[in-house]
Amino acid sequence: MSTTSTGMEGTLSRRDASPPATSAQQPARLASGGLIDRTTTLSFRFDGRMLSAHPGDTLASALIANGVKLVGRSFKYHRPRGILSAGPEEANALVELRSGARREPNTRATVVEVFDGLEAASQNRWPSLAFDMMAAGSVFSPFLAAGFYYKTFMWPAAFWEKVYEPLIRRAAGLGRAPEGIDPDHYEKAFAFCDVLVIGSGPAGLMAALSAARSGARVIVCEEDFRLGGRLLAERGSIGNETALEFVRRVEGELRSFPDVRLMTRTTLFGTYDHGTYGALERVNDHVALPPPFEPRQRAWRIVAKRCVLAAGALERPLVFGNNDRPGVMLAGGVRTYINRFGARPGRRAVVFANNDDAANVIADLHAAGIEIAALVDPRSTASPSIVALAEKSGARVIAGGVVTRVLGGHAVRAAEVRAADGRTRRIACDLVAMSGGFSPNVHLATHLGGRPVWNETIAGFVPGQAPRLMSIAGAALGTYDLARCLEAGAKAGAEAADAVGFQTRPAAIPTVEPQGSAVTPLWRVRGHRGKAFIDFQNDVTDKDVELAEREGFRSVEHLKRYTTLGMATDQGKTANVNGLAVMAEITDRSIPQTGTTTFRPPFTPVAIGALAGHARGKEHRPTRLTPSHDWASAQGAVFVETGLWLRAQYFPQGGDRSWFDACNREVNAVRSRVGVCDVSTLGKIDVQGTDAAEFLERIYCNSWRSLAVGKVRYGLMLREDGFVFDDGTAARLGPDHYLMTTTTANAAAVMQHLDFCHQVLWPDLDVGFVSVTEQWAQYAIAGPKSRELLEAIVDPNHDISNAAFPYMACGEVTVLGGLRARLFRISFSGELAYELGVPCRYGDAVIRALMQKGQSLGVAPYGLEALNVMRVEKGHAAGAELNGQTTAQDLGFARMMMMSKDFIGRALSQRPALLEADRQVLVGMKPLDPSARLTAGAHFVPLDAPVNAENDQGHVTSVAFSPSLNLSIGLGLLERGRERLGERLRVVDALRGTDIRVEVCPTCFLDPDGARLRA
Amino acid sequence: MRITCPHCGERDVGEFAYYGDATKHRPDGSSELAAFIEYVYPRDNPAGPHRELWYHVGGCRGWLVVNRDTRSHEIFGVETAHDRRAEGARNAVAANP
């Protein structure tokens, strides 16, 4: 039975508890000390209030120095929150930085360097931080317990989207997204080294020093803006130097090596396979604007032969009532604010710790002149030396006691302490420095799947087996004693260098006083009052863990999903072990029986912008331009992306009211006169060798040996599973020399396929091939006057008459007075047509010459729209028909397949299912109503049948308005289509709401005998 | 991951395209349909060492046979598909002189 005393022990003046007057300059700055430059004063704003800081401050240390305790509201319950820690693990002090397009939500104030003009704002409060409507009534609190996502607001379903979700989103959430496109630059960089050292605390520094002295290439990544890690907050000495002098000396020596790169402000966020690491360098986060031509952040990919992980450890909070109140801080954080920043987190402290690190906290508080009201140590026999130290510092020692709760709203006013005898008393204080022991930073050791193991002695998880190529030293391995950290680091650094061929010995270690780190776990205070938080950022309390257990979510993974413990941006850095341990306690299992904690990258949040680097917007991927792009652009061409290429879609002219007019005009020009189209983007592959013909025989389904030199043939390529892969033409330029073309889309895939076939399947064939897509500019010259136009630029010694250069001929010619070119008499448009290839550097000159010489013939450039109309008119299959699900038979090419030879896809193309009579095959269609407009994607349905999936007999793949026929025409895949020519069907497009009656017809709508081709 | 291409040396995985099982061999063209189905479709999914085809698309365009542990990503060896094929042919000759 506990009793509550009526009086309060000690006093805390009103002045101390309330925020300082705004006019006071940094009222909570200690008179001296700290790694800050007191000669320079910076101004920054927090929630609009102007405050001052010094270079070397973080936003958190500056807020503390200014006496600001309340810095935010919590995620679900809108509880007032202050600053919990002094490092990357911060779960409470999440703020918005900057404004507008540069606004950054959920930034940890503990890692933000203050700069002159910094704007920061608290989050998740309305209308103001001090008076938050959502917290005022706590109206939502009962609904937001663990599992609320799954249980609450489920009925009626219609309410979810309109009522519940917007309400919850307003109530629970953190910062706001930026209001525009990030104006800053981000870049990617790559680095290689022999030894990568992660962390620059005592172990990291010694590892780097030992490796560097061997001559190895060393990279040190430190997320802070200074090297030193915990040494920056230590007042003790190392050998005959202070900790800080030691850091400076080692840093100086490291800087003297040419092959050592010290990367501060660089968080190593991920461990990947084979010695690959991801790191984020915050190049210009600490200034208002990045200087010109400098990135804001840089994403590094580091490849290291060996790595020493010296990432240190994080302190754990204790779980007691109202342990989230501003003024309840991690003890190590308190030490950092005092020693490193010269900032005073409070005037009267209660230290609540279950481990011997309490000695350091007491010593530092005392040295800073902060009154220590009490040391509350839950261990019944606290260490005598700590008791002596506490008493010497004027602190009351409450051994075997616990803090059951703290009192105070926006700041701690008192701690309610229950002594070993059960008696409860209130102790006035404005600071509770808590320590629940330490958790080694095992994150980077688990990214590749390693499972941490529980170490009873340190009451923490330590890495199990380290990943290959990585060794772990210091606090990251659960070694907390300073001397042993230095020693372990030196040894690991030397061994890493040695492993990659640099002979060396560990650097010598100065003498250091031994330190105690004994710990007796206290996972939560029993009988606490008020909410006791385990995960501060996600507002998960010990009661939520109990609820999860009651409802059967006992495994660590279920616990996490059900309560959201360990989720959010901090990924449970301060919460996971406490949550796991409380679950173990409730279920009466040991911690190892309950589970372990593993982590995935990134260690701390990484902006997507940093990962994207410059590859965003137009630079998301490269843009490929054809040699005559500038010419087309000057003609006013409208371009369309096809893969990486920009191709002219159409060339609008004065009279055109739309793309449709332009397209019709271009088609008419080709059909009646002559047009020129840039076809340089088609893949071109030069194939040579004594087995070149044999190679093509195996690659294409049709015959090649029979093709004469100087002739071109259409080629159809299958995949090994029997479906159509790609099509194009191949020209036989010589007995052992072919030039293949591929579709624009498949150029790279065909190249890969050819490489596969040659290297993996038939390495014995004497054949070589290379992509020449970019080496040749190629133009289709099509229309009844195309020969006349060509004769104007082909040098007169070449006879290109119909007799000398018939349909499907090819050969070398010279144009424009000696320029070597290749001419192919092939046609996609169905007209008399040629393709002319010239070395790409002459592409621009040649198209200008064609246009100029063709003026009298009425030449017109034409784009992809006209090209597509003409190919539909001719019934040529293209991308929509070569869709990966069609066979040669489906497309009407059954007879092309030469079954007497082996070729890729031959065997599987004959599978019974692919030969079935009811397959959907390529047909043409015309609307019965000539004014109707067909749409691609519409489905074939019999005239008298209801529109449903059962009656779906195929779909329309391509449509075009044919100006030649003055009719909308289409191609489609229809069940038993070839048997159904003349049949009438409906094509139904449910998406666009059309239902059109059509007649099935042959695929070729224009000049089916090919008279124009051969003209 | 890092893959050591026999032509180009150790390179980042981003330069390579994954293809799949390297233990399948294309049957002779005159083989039964079943042999081709066996070649194209069924694939083992071993948890452990596996021979895989990778294409050095961002490098020499070489097709490589990579012996990789699918659990740990440890790579035991890399050879070109061309060399491996030649070796297979020699072994076949040795087995059936």
Ligand SMILES: [Zn+2]
């Ligand atoms: Zn290579």
